[in-house]
Amino acid sequence: xxxxxxxxxxxxxxxxxxxxxxxxxxxxxxxxxxxxxxxxxxxxxxxxxxxxxxxxxxxxxxxxxxxxxxxxxxxxxxxxxxxxxxxxxxxxxxxxxxxxxxxxxxxxxxxxxxxxxxxxxxxxxxxxxxxxxxxxxxxxxxxxxxxxxxxxxxxxxxxxxxxxxxxxxxxxxxxxxxxxxxxxxxxxxxxxxxxxxxxxxxxxxxxxxxxxxxxxxxxxxxxxxxxxxxxxxxxxxxxxxxxxxxxxxxxxxxxxxxxxxxxxxxxxxxxxxxxxxxxxxxxxxxxxxxxxxxxxxxxxxxxxxxxxxxxxxxxxxxxxxxxxxxxxxxxxxxxxxxxxxxxxxxxxxxxxxxxxxxxxxxxxxxxxxxxxxxxxxxxxxxxxxxxxxxxxxxxxxxxxxxxxxxxxxxxxxxxxxxxxxxxxxxxxxxxxxxxxxxxxxxxxxx
Amino acid sequence: xxxxxxxxxxxxxxxxxxxxxxxxxxxxxxxxxxxxxxxxxxxxxxxxxxxxxxxxxxxxxxxxxxxxxxxxxxxxxxxxxxxxxxxxxxxxxxxxxxxxxxxxxxxxxxxxxxxxxxxxxxxxxxxxxxxxxxxxxxxxxxxxxxxxxxxxxxxxxxxxxxxxxxxxxxxxxxxxxxxxxxxxxxxxxxxxxxxxxxxxxxxxxxxxxxxxxxxxxxxxxxxxxxxxxxxxxxxxxxxxxxxxxxxxxxxxxxxxxxxxxxxxxxxxxxxxxxxxxxxxxxxxxxxxxxxxxxxxxxxxxxxxxxxxxxxxxxxxxxxxxxxxxxxxxxxxxxxxxxxxxxxxxxxxx
Numbered sequence: 001x002x003x004x005x006x007x008x009x010x011x012x013x014x015x016x017x018x019x020x021x022x023x024x025x026x027x028x029x030x031x032x033x034x035x036x037x038x039x040x041x042x043x044x045x046x047x048x049x050x051x052x053x054x055x056x057x058x059x060x061x062x063x064x065x066x067x068x069x070x071x072x073x074x075x076x077x078x079x080x081x082x083x084x085x086x087x088x089x090x091x092x093x094x095x096x097x098x099x100x101x102x103x104x105x106x107x108x109x110x111x112x113x114x115x116x117x118x119x120x121x122x123x124x125x126x127x128x129x130x131x132x133x134x135x136x137x138x139x140x141x142x143x144x145x146x147x148x149x150x151x152x153x154x155x156x157x158x159x160x161x162x163x164x165x166x167x168x169x170x171x172x173x174x175x176x177x178x179x180x181x182x183x184x185x186x187x188x189x190x191x192x193x194x195x196x197x198x199x200x201x202x203x204x205x206x207x208x209x210x211x212x213x214x215x216x217x218x219x220x221x222x223x224x225x226x227x228x229x230x231x232x233x234x235x236x237x238x239x240x241x242x243x244x245x246x247x248x249x250x251x252x253x254x255x256x257x258x259x260x261x262x263x264x265x266x267x268x269x270x271x272x273x274x275x276x277x278x279x280x281x282x283x284x285x286x287x288x289x290x291x292x293x294x295x296x297x298x299x300x301x302x303x304x305x306x307x308x309x310x311x312x313x314x315x316x317x318x319x320x321x322x323x324x325x326x327x328x329x330x331x332x333x334x335x336x337x338x339x340x341x342x343x344x345x346x347x348x349x350x351x352x353x354x355x356x357x358x359x360x361x362x363x364x365x366x367x368x369x370x371x372x373x374x375x376x377x378x379x380x381x382x383x384x385x386x387x388x389x390x391x392x393x394x395x396x397x398x399x400x401x402x403x404x405x406x407x408x409x410x411x412x413x414x415x416x417x418x419x420x421x422x423x424x425x426x427x428x429x430x431x432x433x434x435x436x437x438x439x440x441x442x443x444x445x446x
Numbered sequence: 447x448x449x450x451x452x453x454x455x456x457x458x459x460x461x462x463x464x465x466x467x468x469x470x471x472x473x474x475x476x477x478x479x480x481x482x483x484x485x486x487x488x489x490x491x492x493x494x495x496x497x498x499x500x501x502x503x504x505x506x507x508x509x510x511x512x513x514x515x516x517x518x519x520x521x522x523x524x525x526x527x528x529x530x531x532x533x534x535x536x537x538x539x540x541x542x543x544x545x546x547x548x549x550x551x552x553x554x555x556x557x558x559x560x561x562x563x564x565x566x567x568x569x570x571x572x573x574x575x576x577x578x579x580x581x582x583x584x585x586x587x588x589x590x591x592x593x594x595x596x597x598x599x600x601x602x603x604x605x606x607x608x609x610x611x612x613x614x615x616x617x618x619x620x621x622x623x624x625x626x627x628x629x630x631x632x633x634x635x636x637x638x639x640x641x642x643x644x645x646x647x648x649x650x651x652x653x654x655x656x657x658x659x660x661x662x663x664x665x666x667x668x669x670x671x672x673x674x675x676x677x678x679x680x681x682x683x684x685x686x687x688x689x690x691x692x693x694x695x696x697x698x699x700x701x702x703x704x705x706x707x708x709x710x711x712x713x714x715x716x717x718x719x720x721x722x723x724x725x726x727x728x729x730x731x732x733x734x735x736x737x738x739x740x741x742x743x744x745x746x747x748x749x750x751x752x753x754x755x756x757x758x759x760x761x762x763x764x765x766x767x768x769x770x771x772x773x774x775x776x777x778x779x780x781x782x783x784x785x786x787x788x789x790x791x792x793x794x795x
Contacts (some may be wrong), residue, residue: 034619061561062564063558063559063560063561064555064558064559066556066561067550067557067558067559067563067564068550089561092562093561093562094562094563094564140694257624300656315628357548400565400566400569403494403497404497404498404501407498408501420543428505428507428697431501431504431505434502434504434577435497435504435528435569435570435572435573435577436569445476
């Protein structure tokens, strides 16, 4: 049993990661000794009943108390307001970092430039991982010369988030591949956890859906609807679709550009087919998803990681259109319909035509998605997470090794001619290896 | 044989480890060898600097110096004992204890208060585990240190006792009306526990404390406790005293009270035995327990004021018993045949 400090957004925070935490923490706390740390003002009383909740101040964390645990698990995503405090602790205190996004430039821009008001740190981070190009791009970003989207794609700053971590957990094969290219610590890819709703209730939803089989067929878009959710493309595809009147589109969630989307709907003549539902309270989510026929879950560019909304769609047995990118590209071929980023309109329209021609095939796809949730059972996830943390703790102490190597490099490189540095640096690196790596191997052997 | 005694310390701070190193050097020289002490400055704060100092020790080459071969290196303290040498022997005074058994100790724990504390702790543990077995043999200061080393790192080591400095000069005199407690004043030595015990004594027990406080804060806390517990007529703070005054303090005491937390070795115990005085210590005091046999050479109390008060009362009320225990302690010391000659023989064999 591990003693675990858990840092993540917690319910009622408006965050998919808070929902994720609510799914994982009860299981984790039943198998390990867990304290959930938060800098939120409020935490759901339901959660407090299953796991002890403790408060911390990001600027002054209670190190002694934190150090009494075996390991800290930090959850980082792209929202500076929600994850900023967590990152401030994680950068000082090595632990397991769970990445919920890979493109973290937005996060660091907000933390460094707004929260900490420290542009030097922002530029230093870019230079650290991308050299002079990164610094110049950061300077251009600050003066409006480069947009946030381009920065996120070219300079995602993922490594800044995992710098000094004992280990990193991601939820996609792409992230795993990226981070394995230059490993700084152990990295593991785990299937995003999700507790499927009981089968009896699921059958009720299917009954509701079957009672109104369509047409019209109800399409649903769901979640926080930022630029990369491809709403305009979807609207364009729908507008250009022959037989579009067979479909109704519900857009549920907070829109980053609602006024522009309204204009777009008006201009495309989709007012009768598209409904802007806004953020749905929990009570209406069930009604919306149990009556929908097809979910549209596009992302491009992908900001990273696994999608909670995809899990929810599958939970309701909903067939789904996803972009063949990032985490989505790794989803089962028979449980999702893929849209190629470079052929979005064409592919969306093709899928909608296919749906209208054979809704049953898509219903079967939704069923297979529901079955795929078996791989995401939180118990499996929690066991893998704990095993990974244990292995990382027992593994090679890379952090002091890297610090020592860095210190020697910084101190000696100005003094020594490269040709003359071999003996000293070889000895130093050998001793670092002896103190860190050999000891770790001995520990493994034990 | 040219022998280098490698230790670490804080410049301008002198304590038991420095005295031990000097005594060892003198003993090695007395045995016909050449010996020098190399003291590496060590600072444990901030903890992030500790791995660098460990690495610095590893990079030192003491195999020879200016073509003069060093035949034997004796490592005493962390991180000095990490130094490489083909004929290294470790005589371990103690490991970096806050990376081990004192990690979460409420008074002594230091690494635990830092964000990088666990990382540094683990680095120390790993380095000890891989570098200590490089030594051709490992001895320790006491059975207590050997036990810790075995528990911490799975490394077996023979305890090698050494006599206190100037052992032949300790003597016995008529027992006065006080217990003697010569030691640095800090929470780990538990002068505060003795004060609490005094407040519970039924007899008018008196204690003379000798030694310097590690911090003014703790000294002030002790002074406050004396006032709060109304002990001012039963407690005397002698401060820093000379070696002669210390021996006199032992000689004219009724007995010695020494209840530290898990002491490595505890010269105080041996000095008391050399002075034919009984020692009152605690069950968790570590090193002293290797010498204090309950009811024979002293008393072993629980680490609680009431238990300690009963022990103090018991010897205060029965001075004949105290004297017999003291004599027994002296005989016990003699029977152990603790000598520098034995230490040098083992370390250089």
